[in-house]
Amino acid sequence: MKNxxxxxxxxxxxxxxxxxxxxxxxxxxxxxxxxxxxxxxxGGNSKQHWNVLIADHGNLLESKIMPxxxxxxxxxxxxxxxxxxxxxxxxxxxxxxxxxxxxxKVLTNKIGFVFYREEPDLKMxxxxxxxxxxxxxxxxxxxxxxxxxxxxxxxxxxxxxRYANVYDPNEESSDLVxxxxxxxGVLIFAFIFLFGMTIxxxxxxxxxxxIVEVLLASVSPRQLMLGKIVGIGFSAFLQFLFWIIIxxxxxxxxxxxxxxxxxxxxxxxxQQLVIDSAEQSYQESHFVARxxxxxxxxxxxxxxxxxxxxxxxxxxxxxxLFYGALFAAVGATTGSESDGQxxxxxxxxxxxxxxxxxxxxxxxxxxxxxxxxxxxxxxxPVVVMVKLAQGYDAGQGYQIYVSLIILLISAIIMxxxxxxxxxxxxxxxxxxxxxxxxxxxxxxx
Amino acid sequence: MLEIKNISKSFYRKTALDDVSLSIRKGEIFGLLxxxxxxxxxxxxxxxxxxxQDSGSVRLNGNLxxxxxxxxxxxxxxxxxxxxxxxxxxxxxxxxxxxxLSKKDTLAKMDFWxxxxxxxxxxKKRIEELSKGMAQxxxxxxxxxxxxxxxxxxxxxxxxxxINVELIKQELIEMRAAGKTIILSTHxxxxxxxxxxxxxxxxxxxxxxxxxxxxxxxxxxxGMYAVRFKGSMIAFVNALxxxxxxxxKDILGDDRFVxxxxxxxxxxxxxxxxxxxxQIEIEAAxxxxxxxxxxxxxxxxxxxxxxDEK
Numbered sequence: 003m004k005n006x007x008x009x010x011x012x013x014x015x016x017x018x019x020x021x022x023x024x025x026x027x028x029x030x031x032x033x034x035x036x037x038x039x040x041x042x043x044x045g046g047n048s049k050q051h052w053n054v055l056i057a058d059h060g061n062l063l064e065s066k067i068m069p070x071x072x073x074x075x076x077x078x079x080x081x082x083x084x085x086x087x088x089x090x091x092x093x094x095x096x097x098x099x100x101x102x103x104x105x106x107k108v109l110t111n112k113i114g115f116v117f118y119r120e121e122p123d124l125k126m127x128x129x130x131x132x133x134x135x136x137x138x139x140x141x142x143x144x145x146x147x148x149x150x151x152x153x154x155x156x157x158x159x160x161x162x163x164r165y166a167n168v169y170d171p172n173e174e175s176s177d178l179v180x181x182x183x184x185x186x187g188v189l190i191f192a193f194i195f196l197f198g199m200t201i202x203x204x205x206x207x208x209x210x211x212x213i214v215e216v217l218l219a220s221v222s223p224r225q226l227m228l229g230k231i232v233g234i235g236f237s238a239f240l241q242f243l244f245w246i247i248i249x250x251x252x253x254x255x256x257x258x259x260x261x262x263x264x265x266x267x268x269x270x271x272x273q274q275l276v277i278d279s280a281e282q283s284y285q286e287s288h289f290v291a292r293x294x295x296x297x298x299x300x301x302x303x304x305x306x307x308x309x310x311x312x313x314x315x316x317x318x319x320x321x322x323l324f325y326g327a328l329f330a331a332v333g334a335t336t337g338s339e340s341d342g343q344x345x346x347x348x349x350x351x352x353x354x355x356x357x358x359x360x361x362x363x364x365x366x367x368x369x370x371x372x373x374x375x376x377x378x379x380x381x382x383p384v385v386v387m388v389k390l391a392q393g394y395d396a397g398q399g400y401q402i403y404v405s406l407i408i409l410l411i412s413a414i415i416m417x418x419x420x421x422x423x424x425x426x427x428x429x430x431x432x433x434x435x436x437x438x439x440x441x442x443x444x445x446x447x
Numbered sequence: 448m449l450e451i452k453n454i455s456k457s458f459y460r461k462t463a464l465d466d467v468s469l470s471i472r473k474g475e476i477f478g479l480l481x482x483x484x485x486x487x488x489x490x491x492x493x494x495x496x497x498x499x500q501d502s503g504s505v506r507l508n509g510n511l512x513x514x515x516x517x518x519x520x521x522x523x524x525x526x527x528x529x530x531x532x533x534x535x536x537x538x539x540x541x542x543x544x545x546x547x548l549s550k551k552d553t554l555a556k557m558d559f560w561x562x563x564x565x566x567x568x569x570x571k572k573r574i575e576e577l578s579k580g581m582a583q584x585x586x587x588x589x590x591x592x593x594x595x596x597x598x599x600x601x602x603x604x605x606x607x608x609x610i611n612v613e614l615i616k617q618e619l620i621e622m623r624a625a626g627k628t629i630i631l632s633t634h635x636x637x638x639x640x641x642x643x644x645x646x647x648x649x650x651x652x653x654x655x656x657x658x659x660x661x662x663x664x665x666x667x668x669x670g671m672y673a674v675r676f677k678g679s680m681i682a683f684v685n686a687l688x689x690x691x692x693x694x695x696k697d698i699l700g701d702d703r704f705v706x707x708x709x710x711x712x713x714x715x716x717x718x719x720x721x722x723x724x725x726q727i728e729i730e731a732a733x734x735x736x737x738x739x740x741x742x743x744x745x746x747x748x749x750x751x752x753x754x755d756e757k
Contacts, residue, residue, distance in 0.1 A: 008544050016532070212528035216589070218497045219522040220545040222514075429497065442459065 005221040009229025010236065013204065017237035027241050031248035038249075039256065050074065052126055054116075055098040057084045060106050068136035075129060086117055102130065102163075109142060112161045119167075127165060135161040180364040183391025186310060187360045187384030190318050191353050194383075197238040197322065198329035201230060202346065205333030205428075214428055223425040227334070228417070231326045238322065246311070313390055316406065321383035323413040325349075327420035334420075335427040352380055360384035367392055376405050379412035448473040448628050449494070449597060454503035456489055463489040464500070465652040471630060471645075476623050478639040478646030478660075479632040480739075482747055485649045487632045488525060491599055494630075495522050507597070518547040521595030525602040525632070527586050531575040535566070535585055538574060539592065546593040553592065560588040564614075579606050587615060591622075598622065599630045604638060616642055636739040646739075650747050664736035667745050670710040671735040672719060677703050678727035686726040690714040707735055 017023055052075045056063065065079040078098070089101045100118040108114050114134060116127075142157045143149070149157070205227075208214040217226055332345045359381035363372040367389060375381040376389060382405045394401065426442075449471040456464040464486045471477045481487050492498040494505055496517060505512045507519075529538050536557070543553030561567045564584050574582055583606050591598060600619075604612045619629055619642055631643060639646060640660060647657040656663055671694060676683065683706060684693065690711045697705040708719060716734065723729060737745070 005545055008541065012541055016530075211531060212524070212526040213530060214528075215492075215497065215524040215526055216522070216528070216542065216586075217545065219495045219520070219524070220517060220542075220547075429492075 003225075006225045006229035006232065009217075009221065009226055010233035013230055013233025014236050017200065017234060018240065023237065023241065027244040028248070030241075031245040031252070034245070034249055035252040038253070042256065052076070052099045052122065052130070053078070053097055054100045054102050054130060055080060055084070055089075055095065056102045056104055057082065058104045059083050062104055062106060062108070062141065063137055066137065068133045068140075074126070075133065077133075089117060090119075100130075102134070104134070108161075109138060110156075112138075112159055114161060114163045116163050116165045117167070118165060121167065122165075127163065131161055131163045134163070180367070180388050180392045183310075183388040184360045184364055184384070186314050186391070187387035188357060190314065190321055190383045190387065191356055193238055193242060193318065194322050194325045195350075195353055197234050198325050198349070199346070200234050201326055202329045202333040204230060204234065205330055205424075206336055209334070209336075209428065218428070223334075223428050224421040226428075227327075227330050227421055227424045231323065231330055231417075235319070235322055235326060239319075242318070310387070310390060313402065314387065317383040317386055317409070320406070320409045320413050324379055324409065324416050325353075327413070327416040331420035331423040331427075334424040356381040356384050360388050363388045364392075373401070376401060377408050379409045379416075382409050448508060449630075450504075450506040450509075451490070451494070452504050452506070454490065454493055454500045454505070456486075456493060456498065456500050462652045464493070466503070467649065467652075467654045468503075469647050469654065469657065471628060473628050474623060474626050475644040476619060476629045476631055476642050478643035479630055479649065480634075480636075480639065480646055480743060481649035486652045487649055488601060490649065491522075491524075491601055491630070491632060494599060495520065518593065519596045521546075521590040521593060521598040523586060523590035523598075523600045523603055525605075527583075529574045529582060529586065529589075532573055534571055534573055535577070536570040539585065539589055542589040543592045548593055556592050556594070557588070560592065564588065580608055580611055583607055584611065587618075591618075595627070597628045597630070599632075601632045602634070603631065604633060604635050612638070636743055640739045648743065648746055655746055656742075660739065661736070663742050664739070667737045667742045668734065669737060671707055672710070672716055673705055673707045673733055673735050674719075674723065674729060675699075675703070675705045675731040676723070676727040676729050677701075680704055680706075682726050683723070686722050687719075688722065691719060691722075703730070 051073075054075055055078050056067075057080050058065075059082060061081045063079065065081075067077050084092075084095070084101060084103075086101075089095045089098070095101070099120065100116050100122070103115045103117075116130065122130075138161060139157050142153070146153045146157075208217070214226075221229070328349065332349065336345060359372075359375040359378075362369075363375060363385045366372055372385065372389075375385045386402055386405050390402065449469075451467065451469040451471075454464050454467045455462070467486070467490060469477075469490075479487050479490070489498060493500045494512075496512065496514065507516050530541075533541070539557050540550070540553050543556065544550065548556070561570070564587075566581070566584055566588075569577065569581065569585070574585070577585070587603070590600070598619075603615055607615065616638060619631070623629060623642075623644075631639070633639060643660055645657070645659045646663060648655050648663075656666070658666070674683075679702065680696070683704070687693070687708070691714060692709045692711055694707040694709050696707070699705060710716075710719070716732075720729070720732060
């Protein structure tokens with residue numbers, strides 16, 4: 003075990019001493035941050051103009067909304083009841099992008115409902131909210147001849163608009179978080195592939211420069227393989243840590259400076275609010291601070307980072323051990339470094355298949371094939387990430403642990419198989435690898 | 448010290464070692480000889496526990512060898528290499544620690560050997576910056592760093608210039624004097640004659656000869672004698688009759704010669720001396736033993752010819 007540790011330390015030092023390690027540790031996360039920034043800034047592909055139908059059964063608003071509203075929203079009024087189903091499928095409503103339901107209660111509980119066809123960006127959402135809020139304030143002020151403090155607070159209490167997809171009011175398929183899960187899954191596989199290749203190259207290099215025989219006089223092939231996988235794994239983990247720290251710091255910076263929290267009162271400039279409120283341009287300038295799109299909302303509001311990250315780490319480690327052993331075995335069975343490259347191809351196919359499985363899970367989260375992919379050790383790290391982001395239905399959370407146990411057992415089996423291939427293949431030089439060799443090496447103890 | 452008994456090893460259909468037994472004594476330099484592909488490297492790998500034998504046993508000081516014993520063995524493989532991007536210092540430190548030495552001990556021994564081989568200036572150099580000979584010195588240091596009781600060297604002289612070959616030879620002789628046991632696998636027969644005490648020859652996976660160098664040479668002696676004398680070469684030749692054959696001669700100058708003579712029929716060394724005394728001034732006379740090169744060729748070649756005829 004001590005020798006494995008020495009091998010691991012040497013591998014670790016060699017990796018972190020390499021220039022590529024340092025550049026990838028810094029440039030990699032900066033690139034991801036850049037992409038996130040671009041998505042935050044330009045990612046919202048929602049409509050820039052909205053046709054909103056207000057179903058005002060009690061004629062509360064008297065077919066009026068806040069005066070001087072921006073041209074981004076056109077309001078139409080209907081003094082009756084429109085059901086969601088009618089709005090979703092009714093021909094005469096197809097020109098409208100959203101249905102805003104208002105009734106007498108809104109004055110007291112300050113809760114309204116909006117059913118949209120296509121999810122609006124946060125800018126549009128806050129815009130509609132703002133317009134309705136101001137109109138409700140007008141109505142309330144008219145009702146109170148003499149405004150008491152309580153009344154004033156009632157007037158000023160914020161309105162909450164609850165948005166829901168008219169076609170899917172219970173939000174059963176939430177794509178965007180799933181995509182984020184897929185991103186995590188792909189990240190796992192990117193790291194596995196990157197560092198798996200490092201293992202393969204390192205093994206092939208030791209074979210080609212013949213130091214392996216010197217090493218094998220002191221350590222067993224299994225110890226050598228394990229030390230190598232662990233050492234390179236730690237360097238992968240360290241790099242991953244760099245990524246997390248840099249991306250987290252970047253997101254924090256963006257939150258504080260570029261995309262502040264609109265719901266946090268401390269981010270509002272009160273003086274500016276007073277000055278601006280006298281002007282017509284108030285709402286637009288106010289909205290600048292609220293220029294959110296769905297990506298900003300996703301990253302800052304909806305992702306459960308703590309949960310995702312802890313499972314990410316566990317699946318990353320086990321997935322890495324599983325695939326790392328496979329890469330080490332391939333490295334040990336090759337006759338030369340270039341020979342190794344051709345055997346990487348099936349591994350790349352396997353990794354691509356895993357990505358596809360993740361994409362499949364995104365589109366068909368409830369299918370039985372997805373459940374199979376979730377348990378299959380080749381695909382589970384990415385599929386579980388997608389499922390985790392989408393959220394498990396009540397009573398199905400156990401699936402993640404089943405998947406984890408299967409992956410753990412598979413990783414142990416894979417390490418044993420790879421150890422055998424490694425032991426029998428590591429001292430074979432200059433041969434052309436054939437499948438029959440591999441089967442023979444597997445059969446030998 | 449090392450008892451190898453009935454070792455057999457096959458790689459699929461190819462037999463690499465077939466019932467090989469050897470006995471290596473403490474404090475000797477033992478030559479392991481044989482043509483390429485004979486099975487020497489496999490035997491060395493079995494001793495080092497890199498390859499597991501199919502049958503047979505290896506005993507060190509009477510006990511079956513275990514992984515723990517590897518700490519007492521130094522090994523310089525034929526196919527040797529180092530991590531090219533590592534510095535000499537880090538490389539030796541890493542391999543020393545793998546051999547079970549503490550960091551402190553490794554550093555102390557590194558200082559000793561680097562001083563001895565005058566390679567202190569290379570410490571910070573990467574292996575890829577060294578010449579082949581320099582890298583081989585570093586490899587030798589790595590093999591002896593743990594002061595092994597048993598040192599196994601597979602073709603240690605290949606790639607060395609003559610000066611470094613001498614340096615390594617002297618080192619091995621010193622180590623033998625210090626009671627270390629050394630197994631030397633080589634094709635360099637001259638060095639076998641010079642420094643080996645005993646040797647074994649492996650051919651086509653089998654041991655075909657084992658013994659002290661003189662025993663091996665004696666077994667193949669061809670009835671040849673050398674005479675160093677002063678006088679006339681014509682007188683020397685005239686003195687011989689049909690029972691002797693002059694094989695070759697060296698002229699030493701001042702009417703002094705060394706002549707090698709082969710016996711014919713029942714004639715002995717005594718008969719040779721009898722016919723020469725009185726004709727020339729004999730300075731010395733001795734039996735000429737075949738060189739290890741001749742022994743090697745004699746043992747190996749006939750079998751290959753037979754095989755070729757098949």
